[in-house]
Amino acid sequence: MIGKLTGTLLEKNPPEVLLDCQGVGYEVLVPMSTFYHLPGVGERVSLLTQFIVREDAQLLYGFATMTERAAFRELIKVAGVGPRTALSVLSGLSVAELAQAIAQQEPGRLVKVPGIGKKTAERLLLELKGKLAPDLGLAPAQARSDAHTDILQALLALGYNDKEANAALKALPPEVGVSEGIKLALKTLA
Numbered sequence: 001m002i003g004k005l006t007g008t009l010l011e012k013n014p015p016e017v018l019l020d021c022q023g024v025g026y027e028v029l030v031p032m033s034t035f036y037h038l039p040g041v042g043e044r045v046s047l048l049t050q051f052i053v054r055e056d057a058q059l060l061y062g063f064a065t066m067t068e069r070a071a072f073r074e075l076i077k078v079a080g081v082g083p084r085t086a087l088s089v090l091s092g093l094s095v096a097e098l099a100q101a102i103a104q105q106e107p108g109r110l111v112k113v114p115g116i117g118k119k120t121a122e123r124l125l126l127e128l129k130g131k132l133a134p135d136l137g138l139a140p141a142q143a144r145s146d147a148h149t150d151i152l153q154a155l156l157a158l159g160y161n162d163k164e165a166n167a168a169l170k171a172l173p174p175e176v177g178v179s180e181g182i183k184l185a186l187k188t189l190a
Contacts, residue, residue: 001051002049002051004047005028005060006021006045006046006047007020007021007026007045008045009038012035012041015030015031017038019062029059029083030062030063031068032090032091047062047063048063048064049063050073052076071132075089079123079127088114088116089110093109097109102125102128105149106152108162110125148172148181151176151185152169154178154182158186168185168189169185172185
């Protein structure tokens with residue numbers, strides 16, 4: 001219904017902004033990625049929006065880019081993920097980071113977002129697979145092989161953090177098998 005708003009920024013109270021559009025003030029909820037790129041109070045701004053109607057409220061969500069809005073729309077289609085959770089995901093991860101986590105099937109990156117548990121992260125990975133990466137130009141070749149994904153999961157299960165596990169993966173040959181890859185990665189981490 002309301003796809004875009006252009007007006008004067010009156011207030012900035014994260015995650016909400018107040019936008020004056022020719023005398024009408026719109027309260028718009030924005031992810032932190034958009035919030036950080038907003039101009040100062042009193043300046044003009046344009047936001048792409050998503051209008052959500054609930055039984056008890058009518059809410060307007062704003063985004064700086066089309067990819068953010070598209071990611072938000074995909075997120076709210078996932079069972080158990082409402083607009084607030086989707087906003088939280090986009091505040092904790094950029095769209096590129098989210099698409100990369102989905103393409104590489106990394107639940108550990110999603111669990112770090114407040115409000116996202118292990119089950120929700122796994123559901124997001126399953127239901128969004130192939131839906132965000134094409135929009136961002138991430139070719140399938142850029143996604144890790146299944147073996148590398150399995151190796152990463154094994155390292156995370158053993159208690160290594162994302163940074164350590166990814167560093168160990170970079171040192172592996174591209175066509176390594178899972179068991180050999182885990183051994184080599186553990187040697188690298190030792």
